[in-house]
Amino acid sequence: MGGRRVPAWMWIASAIAFLFLYLPLVVVVLFSFNDSRLNATWVGFTTSWYGKLFGDERMLAAAWNSLLIAVVASLASTVLGTMAGFALSRGRPRILGFLVFAPIAMPEILMGVALLMFYVLLNMTLGLVSITLSHIAFCVSYVAIVVRARLAGMDESLVEAARDCGASPPLAFRHVTLPLILPGIVAGALMAFTLSIDDFVITFFTAGATASTLPLQIYSMVKVAATPEVNAVSTLMLALTLLLITAAARVAPGILRINQ
Amino acid sequence: MKPAPKPARRAAAGMSIAAMSITGMSILALLLVAACQKQESAQGGAATAGASAQNAPAAGGGTLNLYNWNDYIDDQTVKRFEQQFNAKVVQTFYSDNDEMLAKLAAGATGYDVVVPTGNAVEAMIRRGDLQPLDHAVLSNIGNIRPQFASLPYDPQHQYAVPYAYTVTVIGYNDAALRKASFPPPTGWEAIFDPAIACKLKGRITVLDSPDEIFAAAFYYLGIDPNTTSADDYKKAAATITKAKSCWAAFNSASYSKEMAAGNIWMALGYSNDFFLGNRDAQAAKQDFHIVSVLPQQGATLAVDNMVILKSAPNPKLANAFVNFMMDGRNSADLSNLIGSGAAYKTALDFIKPEVKSNQAVFPPEDRMSSFHVLRLLPPEIRQERSRLWTEIKL
Numbered sequence: 001m002g003g004r005r006v007p008a009w010m011w012i013a014s015a016i017a018f019l020f021l022y023l024p025l026v027v028v029v030l031f032s033f034n035d036s037r038l039n040a041t042w043v044g045f046t047t048s049w050y051g052k053l054f055g056d057e058r059m060l061a062a063a064w065n066s067l068l069i070a071v072v073a074s075l076a077s078t079v080l081g082t083m084a085g086f087a088l089s090r091g092r093p094r095i096l097g098f099l100v101f102a103p104i105a106m107p108e109i110l111m112g113v114a115l116l117m118f119y120v121l122l123n124m125t126l127g128l129v130s131i132t133l134s135h136i137a138f139c140v141s142y143v144a145i146v147v148r149a150r151l152a153g154m155d156e157s158l159v160e161a162a163r164d165c166g167a168s169p170p171l172a173f174r175h176v177t178l179p180l181i182l183p184g185i186v187a188g189a190l191m192a193f194t195l196s197i198d199d200f201v202i203t204f205f206t207a208g209a210t211a212s213t214l215p216l217q218i219y220s221m222v223k224v225a226a227t228p229e230v231n232a233v234s235t236l237m238l239a240l241t242l243l244l245i246t247a248a249a250r251v252a253p254g255i256l257r258i259n260q
Numbered sequence: 261m262k263p264a265p266k267p268a269r270r271a272a273a274g275m276s277i278a279a280m281s282i283t284g285m286s287i288l289a290l291l292l293v294a295a296c297q298k299q300e301s302a303q304g305g306a307a308t309a310g311a312s313a314q315n316a317p318a319a320g321g322g323t324l325n326l327y328n329w330n331d332y333i334d335d336q337t338v339k340r341f342e343q344q345f346n347a348k349v350v351q352t353f354y355s356d357n358d359e360m361l362a363k364l365a366a367g368a369t370g371y372d373v374v375v376p377t378g379n380a381v382e383a384m385i386r387r388g389d390l391q392p393l394d395h396a397v398l399s400n401i402g403n404i405r406p407q408f409a410s411l412p413y414d415p416q417h418q419y420a421v422p423y424a425y426t427v428t429v430i431g432y433n434d435a436a437l438r439k440a441s442f443p444p445p446t447g448w449e450a451i452f453d454p455a456i457a458c459k460l461k462g463r464i465t466v467l468d469s470p471d472e473i474f475a476a477a478f479y480y481l482g483i484d485p486n487t488t489s490a491d492d493y494k495k496a497a498a499t500i501t502k503a504k505s506c507w508a509a510f511n512s513a514s515y516s517k518e519m520a521a522g523n524i525w526m527a528l529g530y531s532n533d534f535f536l537g538n539r540d541a542q543a544a545k546q547d548f549h550i551v552s553v554l555p556q557q558g559a560t561l562a563v564d565n566m567v568i569l570k571s572a573p574n575p576k577l578a579n580a581f582v583n584f585m586m587d588g589r590n591s592a593d594l595s596n597l598i599g600s601g602a603a604y605k606t607a608l609d610f611i612k613p614e615v616k617s618n619q620a621v622f623p624p625e626d627r628m629s630s631f632h633v634l635r636l637l638p639p640e641i642r643q644e645r646s647r648l649w650t651e652i653k654l
Contacts, residue, residue: 037540038520058351113366120367205363209325209370212352220330220353 025238032231049232059233062217065128066197069213073135074192080136081143081192082185088144089151103141111138112205119206126208134206135196142195143188150184186248194241323348324577327360327371329564332424334593341584347577364389369571372578375564381420382413382636384567390419391570397579400586400604407628408603411563412635420565421586422603424594427631428472428560429620431534435548436463436525447556448480451528452499457506463525465518468510470649472560473500475634476528479557486635490644497648504652516540519550530562531621535599552620554630559620561631563603 035046053059084100103111115134116126124130158180162172200215207216214237218230324341326333330353338349352371354360357380364374365387376384384390395401395417404422414420430445437444442459449456457464466473475485477496487493508524516537518524527534531552538550566585568578584590588606595602595611601621602611608622616622623630637645 036544038517038544041521041544043544113362116363116366116368120369126368126370204359205366205368207352208368209327209352209372210350216353217330220355 028231029235029238032228032235034228034231037227049228052227053229053232053236056229058212059214059217059229062212062214063233065131065211066214069128069132069135070193070197072132073139073196074189076132077136077139077192078143078185078189081140081188082147082181084140084144085147085151085184085188088148100141100144103138104145108138108199108201109205112202115202116205126206127211130206130208131203131211131213134202135199138199138202139192139195142191143185146188146191147181147184150181154180190244190248193244197237321346322574322577323350324574324581325370325372326351326581327374328353329375330355331598332375332564332594334597337585337590337593340590341581344584345577345580349581364569369569370573371569372572372574373581374567374569375423376567378411378413378563378565378633379636381565381567385414385419389569390567391572391575392418393421393568393582394575394579398583398586400583403586403588403604403606405603405605407631408563411633413633414565420567421582423564423566423585424591425561425563425601425603425621427531427554427601427620428467428476428528428562429531429534429552429554430526431519431529431531431537431550431552432526433519433522433524433548434551436522440525444551445526445553445555448476450526452477452480452503454502454506457503460526461506462508463523464507464527465509465511465515465524466507466528467515467530468512470645471634472528473510474645474649475560475632476555479555479559479632482557485558485560485632488638488641490641493641493645493648497652500652510653520544520546522546522548531601531618532599534620535615535618539599552618554620554623554627556630558630558632561633563633 030042032049033045033047034042035044035048036042084096087096088100112134115130115137119126119130154177159172159176162176163169167175198215200219203213203216207213214233218233221227221230324347326349328351333351338351341347342349354363357377360374360376361380361383364371364384374384398417398421401417401421404417408422408425410416411422430448430450432445434444437460440460445451451457451464451466466476474493474496477499478485478487478492481495481499483492483496511518511527512529515524515527515529516533517540519527519534520537520540522541534550534552541548541550566582568575568582572578586604588602588604588608589610591602591604591607592610594600595607595615599615599618599621602608608616611622
């Protein structure tokens with residue numbers, strides 16, 4: 001297909017925008033291999049920061065916590081968020097829309113403090129469980145929005161046709177609705193995963209004395225002792241995220257396309 | 261737009277949602293149980309480790325939850341404590357006093373020992389967050405150096421004893437200043453007198469902190485840094501505004517790296533940042549040193565303290581830890597690690613010469629009196645100062 005010609009200024013504008021977005025990431029990756037504690041000048045190539053990272057128990061424990069929380073929170077919030085998306089697309093009850101969107105509009109710090117006070121009220125020990133529950137609480141909204149958007153674009157008559165042909169409601173859901181909205185669900189799950197794994201503010205308030213996550217760990221290091229170890233762990237996170245997106249695109253092609 | 265759903269379809273939709281919620285809820289429950297068990301097994305492990313140590317010292321066993329600044333205790337020190345008391349130390353970190361205060365104010369519990377800076381101790385005492393230290397356990401209390409034995413926010417050590425200290429001083433790049441034929445600074449005029457500071461225009465940074473900058477300006481002007489006169493604050497603000505044109509930036513986060521990279525030649529900053537910056541510069545084989553100097557007019561001393569929270573799960577072990585950290589060797593470990601000052605007499609014997617030779621942190625006895633501790637300001641002065649600070653920054 002020929003397509004319309006894109007004017008040059010648009011190319012330049014997008015090039016600048018992408019440069020602005022990705023150049024810092026390139027720098028982070030590059031300096032994770034720099035043979036110097038300073039993130040300022042290139043000295044020489046080394047992988048010693050990765051070696052140091054893998055010997056750093058606290059960092060590894062934090063990374064493991066982050067992964068565990070993100071996996072559990074994204075799975076749980078995908079299930080709950082998908083259900084919320086269905087309810088929203090049917091428009092009942094009215095208050096639901098407000099309830100689902102409030103956590104997105106609310107400042108994170110408010111939600112963090114509120115959750116902390118709530119846990120304290122329940123006399124709950126802060127730790128992995130409290131962080132995971134909090135992450136589910138805000139991820140649900142994002143999944144719900146994505147799923148609802150997908151449902152809004154779905155042709156209802158397909159489900160009706162399935163029903164007319166004798167499919168029971170669960171069967172119609174499994175074979176018609178679910179495949180149609182799957183890209184939305186997976187996109188929602190990916191979004192929940194990324195939101196959970198890099199959340200700082202809410203995690204800060206709901207984390208207890210025993211468990212830390214990667215963002216908390218990195219943030220507390222940046223002020224006093226930022227070393228290229230932080231770059232190394234960021235590079236690994238970046239690689240993991242890219243891997244996830246690629247895997248998702250393999251499993252369900254078309255997922256990364258916003259419109260059908 | 262959407263046709264009203266037929267009753268049959270409405271029921272169908274209800275069913276599929278019900279079916280989904282049951283699956284969803286059970287998955288969720290399973291996952292949460294798994295997560296809980298993981299955590300409990302971790303805690304259980306610690307508990308059994310403690311229980312097997314009945315014949316350890318009296319306070320031994322269990323877990324000490326330390327809420328600390330990052331990289332603010334040597335790993336060897338932690339191991340030594342764990343062995344000696346058959347306990348486990350779990351650390352979580354904060355990067356700002358206000359951050360820690362906010363979290364505790366919202367009701368977070370589970371921490372035993374916290375390491376707040378002087379001002380924050382004052383706030384925590386007023387809020388009733390702290391429990392008194394058990395002086396029967398603190399056998400090392402006599403080890404505190406006289407200059408740190410009666411700090412104004414808690415002179416009797418009812419709630420707090422020093423952990424480590426830093427001094428807000430001037431740090432400079434020796435080779436760059438020599439090349440610029442700028443004499444090594446000796447006092448605050450190097451930062452605040454435009455006739456001097458502007459010779460290094462664009463090569464100076466100062467901390468992005470009204471506490472520190474106003475205090476430094478007061479030393480320069482010969483005013484008590486704990487003044488509560490609005491006029492004094494106006495005078496200091498005028499001085500700062502005049503000098504500002506010579507400075508490259510207000511920077512608290514990266515000045516030590518910038519100095520180690522050779523971009524910034526002189527800074528108003530914390531003594532241990534200059535220490536770490538110099539260590540980085542030497543490791544990067546730079547051809548200069550970063551030197552700290554204690555300005556002759558005086559400098560601000562910031563003491564971090566150990567306190568035990570009222571809500572501490574393990575106060576016995578907490579007191580044992582506080583006493584342990586007052587021991588010279590343990591206190592010295594930290595100085596050797598990050599170049600901070602040690603507030604304990606016997607620590608001085610264990611501190612490496614390259615750390616102890618830093619005259620800005622370990623000055624000769626007769627200059628110890630030039631250290632000043634900042635107090636909490638009355639609200640109206642605080643407000644006036646914020647207003648002036650905003651004007652300065654604009």
